[in-house]
Amino acid sequence: MYLDLIVTNGNIVTASEILDSKQEIGIQDGRIICLGESLPRQPQTKVIDAQGAYITPGGVDSHVHLAQSESPDGDNWETGTRGAIAGGTTTVLAFASQRKTDETLLPTLRDYHSKARGQAHCDYGFHFILTNPTPNIVDEELKILVEEEGISSVKLYMTYEPMKLNDRAILDIMMAARQLGITTMIHAENSDIIALITERLEKRNLTAPFYHAVSRPQIAEGEATHRAISLAELIDVPVLIVHVSSEIAMNHIRDAQTRMLPIHGETCPHYLLLLSERLQAPDFEGAKTVCSPPLRHEPRDLAAIWKGVANGTFTTLSSDHAPTKFSSPYGKTLGRKNGFPVFRDIPNGLPGIETRIPLMFNQSTGLNAKISLPQFVQITSSKPAALYGLSGVKGNIAPGYDADLVIWYPPGHQFGQNEDSDQFCISANDLHHDCDYTPYEGMRLQNWPRYTILRGQVVWDRDGGRYCGKERCRPILEKKQGGHSYWADWWHWNGNDGW
Template identity: 60%
Template sequence: MEFDLIVKNGVIVTASEVLPEGLEIGVKDGKITCIGTGLPSTHNTKIIDAEGAYITPGGVDSHVHLAQANSPTGDGWETGSRSAIAGGTTTIIAFASQEREDTSLYPVLKDYHATAKDQSYCDYGFHFILTNPTPEILHDELPVMAEKEGITSVKLYMTYDALKVNDREVLNILFACKALGMTTMIHAESHDMIAFIIDGLERNKYTEPYFHAIARPRIAEDEASYRAISLAELADAPMLIVHMSSDVAVNHVRDAQTRLLPIHAETCPHYLFLLSEKLKAEPHDHFSGAKHVCSPPLRHDPKDLEGLWQSIANGTFTTFSSDHAPSKYDHTGGKKLGLVDGIPRFANIPNGLPGIETRMALLFGQTPACQPLEKARLSLPRFVQLTATNPAKLYGLSGVKGSIAPGYDADLVIWHPKAAGACTISQSMLHHDMDYTPFEGVEVGNWPRFTVLRGQVAWSQAEGVVGSLQAGKFLMRGRGEVVGGRVGGVPRGMGVEERAYWL
């Protein structure tokens, strides 16, 4: 058999194991067709010598905000996907956002397809953000979206006036999505707790960026996460709680998982590496903390970080996403919306941080590939699970994305051998359309040397982004898998027959 590409002399890592050295990956027509030794090549075969470096699946970043109307200074598809490829991510799933006044999802989908078409360096899919879940949308439109449009996930908010849905609406959505095999994502924070605290802070004139972290305490995330899990348990529906930052909230997930509930959890780099002190003013810029405003907020204590790292290692977290939701800092339509007549107003600062390009390297740097074994925070297979395999399974891309195996798309990250890829993150090295990175000065033990998308080199650290802007294709996704737990359970305290009375 003639291969288009052979990657040799690397160490392949999958979600279950680190394979023996010396195996080669053979690629034909964009697919992995063979893993073996001594694969034959011709003058038409491109050869990549990994030089003993690790090879992992192309990253799947399942929580990305691009080209959203409520973030006019944020990344669009071209710059966001360029940044993704440069950081080792070959698949992104972004959000088509329904506005309150939208009574149908079809125009929302049409408009978002138009923004993405021929504007992505990597493959992509969409989630819907639901803010107006009418019976017509849930019963008539979602089945079409799942079965014909390849969109098999939705996101809900329990906070933000413009976005939040109430508990009854959450239940309606959970039941509808369960029937279709769709994954329900939920932003879990207690809206009323947060609104109450913000009123008090503003009344007492505590409005600097740092008070954003005070306004959204852990208990607001803890309570809402427990409530969201309870709603999902009543509905017997799979659910993923996004961007978790509180180890107490994560413990609620862990408890649900021990009872085999299909509850999944996601966290992000900023909750593992940064603390709320980043929201405090710098001497030369009293508003600089606005760069680090996100929700849930960065937490106060290093113990908070350690609790999340334990959940990274022990399997509680299902996915690790960037939640790339950027707004420029030095822009009147970006973070500086929070400066009103020169006075900081944290409640007006757009939420979100850039991070699509730095996600993979930050986590890879905490594996035995870059750390002594006794200091590594997670194994290499666990890295692959979190960054590629699990999100692919959860969001209906199993068998296509997220693994290195025959039949899968030839999406690969080839790292540098040993310490050759070590670097310090700086704004100047990144490819997004932002004016800062929250990870400025953070050292990482490696960086992708090559990113391969469907058998074609899309990023070479020596040459930069070499892929085509039109290379990315829209992914028609299937039913999501339950990665942990199972459906069919009965809520605690309920009889087996009780649902039959009210369903």
């Protein structure tokens, strides 16, 4: 048996267990061929010594915003996926977004493919955001997108005036999704509650960034989540409630799951680690952490979401990477009018594509770990892969899977020369996305990806040259298989002359 690459001397973390360092990973033609002891080596076989560190699957980030037309100041595909690779994510699922004026979806998808083509540093696919679900789109085009373009999911908004849909439109899409076997993702917040509170706050001149969080209370998220679940139960269709931030919404999801309904939940690192006090930072700096749903107010809110991660309520943990710059004509400072803050006009979203995997890994190791390492793999890799049709290909370390791996630093590694040299300090200056800040500035971690391997090729080497992949790529279309549409347009490394 000829192997291109062997990864040895590491503790392999799968979705179900941790294998000891005697087990090696054998890789051939970009896929994992075997796991075993003392695998055969030929002169051409490359060997990477993990030096006793953990080895985890490449991350699958199933909720990122890249080069979206409504966010001209955000990351493009080159910068966003470069950051993904540097942070241990090897697969991203981004959004193709329909405008309210669009009467067809196919040109929109072609446009988003053109933005990504030749730029991606990692494998990727698309969800489709629907804002104008005409009868032709619902009855005809969705079928084409699923069967010919490999789209496996659509996203709907219950808030935001340019994008929100009423319940009838949501029901129509759910019925089509049921027939096609695809997942419906829902941004669940009650638009009327938010509008009422916002108007009353503005009448009292309470418009600083902090009041963004006040305007979107937990009950607005909870009511919309319960309504979305009710609509899904009526149609008998699987849905994913995205970026859940509140215990009320989480409990609705948990209750539905106990009734054996196919309801999934997603949350994000910022709802586990950050509080709304960040919105009160001086000099309009609080605008950097404006997102929807907003950061919540109390440590017990963070603890509640952690409980949902630990007990399996959440299927996925994504970054919801939406990297609007702070200092830019199209950035967060749009919410400052003539020197006065107007939270309504602050673009929503936080950068997080590069920090997601390291933040969660560091919450999965050590004496104060909140989840186990197999749970970390499940929520950041294997479960999102399975939800979007990539089971058996992405998200785990086992024979037959793509050889997407993250090798961490071994215990006791020194990151610097100061008194905290055994810790990695997050700084926007060191990250690779195209954003001028990170909400995790100054946070210290015990570890960071040392190597990222994408289909058997080292594309991130933090010690020896850092980013070492290539962005030229070619598409391979995955068609509908076995009644479920599989993820479209991912990109394969040919192992010889680039992409």
